[in-house]
Amino acid sequence: MKRSSKILIAVVIVIAVLAVVYRAVNKAPSADLTANEQLLQILEDGGCAECHSADPKMPFYANWPIVKSLITKHIKDGYAAFDIIPFEEALANGTTPNEVDLAKVERSLSDGSMPLAQYYLVHWGSSVTGAKEEIALAAVKQLRAEFFPNTLAAAEFANEPIRPVPDSVAYDARKAALGDILYHDTRLSADGTVSCATCHGLETAGVDNKRYSEGIKGQLGGVNAPTVYNSVFNFVQFWDGRAATLAEQAGGPPLNPVEMGCSSFDEIVERLSKDKAFVREFKAVYPEGLSQATITDAIAEFEKTLVTPNSAFDRYLKGDKNAMTAEQIEGYELFKEYNCATCHAGVNMGGLTYELMGQRANYFEDRELTRKSGLTDGDNGRWAQTGVERDRYRFKTPGLRNVALTYPYYHDGSIMTLSEAIDKMARFQVGRTISADDNKKVESFLNALTGQYKGVTLTNANGPATEEIAETAISVD
Numbered sequence: 001m002k003r004s005s006k007i008l009i010a011v012v013i014v015i016a017v018l019a020v021v022y023r024a025v026n027k028a029p030s031a032d033l034t035a036n037e038q039l040l041q042i043l044e045d046g047g048c049a050e051c052h053s054a055d056p057k058m059p060f061y062a063n064w065p066i067v068k069s070l071i072t073k074h075i076k077d078g079y080a081a082f083d084i085i086p087f088e089e090a091l092a093n094g095t096t097p098n099e100v101d102l103a104k105v106e107r108s109l110s111d112g113s114m115p116l117a118q119y120y121l122v123h124w125g126s127s128v129t130g131a132k133e134e135i136a137l138a139a140v141k142q143l144r145a146e147f148f149p150n151t152l153a154a155a156e157f158a159n160e161p162i163r164p165v166p167d168s169v170a171y172d173a174r175k176a177a178l179g180d181i182l183y184h185d186t187r188l189s190a191d192g193t194v195s196c197a198t199c200h201g202l203e204t205a206g207v208d209n210k211r212y213s214e215g216i217k218g219q220l221g222g223v224n225a226p227t228v229y230n231s232v233f234n235f236v237q238f239w240d241g242r243a244a245t246l247a248e249q250a251g252g253p254p255l256n257p258v259e260m261g262c263s264s265f266d267e268i269v270e271r272l273s274k275d276k277a278f279v280r281e282f283k284a285v286y287p288e289g290l291s292q293a294t295i296t297d298a299i300a301e302f303e304k305t306l307v308t309p310n311s312a313f314d315r316y317l318k319g320d321k322n323a324m325t326a327e328q329i330e331g332y333e334l335f336k337e338y339n340c341a342t343c344h345a346g347v348n349m350g351g352l353t354y355e356l357m358g359q360r361a362n363y364f365e366d367r368e369l370t371r372k373s374g375l376t377d378g379d380n381g382r383w384a385q386t387g388v389e390r391d392r393y394r395f396k397t398p399g400l401r402n403v404a405l406t407y408p409y410y411h412d413g414s415i416m417t418l419s420e421a422i423d424k425m426a427r428f429q430v431g432r433t434i435s436a437d438d439n440k441k442v443e444s445f446l447n448a449l450t451g452q453y454k455g456v457t458l459t460n461a462n463g464p465a466t467e468e469i470a471e472t473a474i475s476v477d
Contacts, residue, residue: 045126097143199253250300
């Protein structure tokens, strides 16, 4: 036999052996396992936690030259993007997973972006085969149906990562009526000039369209005021998540020296107590009387009423194919293609996780270069509450409902237009350059997110963003 023939046979044998080994180490999970167990096995086989966790298990070659820097970068980037441990624990325990975590796993499986090629070429058992992908995506669908049932959507959209805004959420009408009064009452501020509605006007889409809001004595806050509409759907309140509930959030601004400047709620109670008619009305609902707990509870009940259902997008998800234009429908598909619908998932299209500002590129370095705006205390994000370094520059993801009306954008209020916000999100969060045509379509889709309040499409009394408004809103540093 010729030498070349022997070499060819040897190569064929090696390939055959490798194929057998590959198939052996890449078996799909057993059909006897539950959907949770199957998905968990696929994630564990994929080695996801070796990059997406705080304390990853390092491979034996982790300190080899050249390889060390690559592994270090992968682990740093992976953990910054997604801590998968809480999701795996939810699967193991059968508890409710985070809705954004579910969307992230679904997206990375369906687009083949994870695990990285450099990883599965070395760790053969980590490769996500077609069979594994099918099982995993079916498990995601089952989990979504179980924990986040999309009952308002048409059947074809039941497994979308975004759900329509419900017409209402449960609330106490009598308490909410009192909360409405208190929300607009300037007596909650030390000098009687500022109310909740000053920075979160209902007629201006729940914001004030300023970069930083103005408190008592003309003082400016350090972050952009997020909209109060649909805030009931957020998992925490404030950009840094320092309030766990709406009531806790309502108790913050009155005692903030920059915002409303009161020394304590006793001061507020004393002022309100002079209004005998209001006190009688209040005690009819809260027999225990005025206190920080009852005042903030009433405001929280009112804020539960501030939902904005029936946007064009909601009607589309419910089955009205004519609710959105062809451009908006295409924009939604691009929104998902650019991975926007992972972090901006759920009813409020956000507000469910903390995410790093500048996941794929340094946002703050760019802001310094383009706007001459250095770092501020407000830029520290969640770190201000935890002191954990991973939380620095990490913020609660804003909800995108009514986003066309809630300019300026980002925690720092530094971006005036949707177009620029989209462009920078693609660059800094996704690591892609979005074309002008794609940007236009995504913006068109975002304009379809404006919902209705009390049966009327939400508007902004300040009108659309203009150069004049931009100069006022963005000029403050």
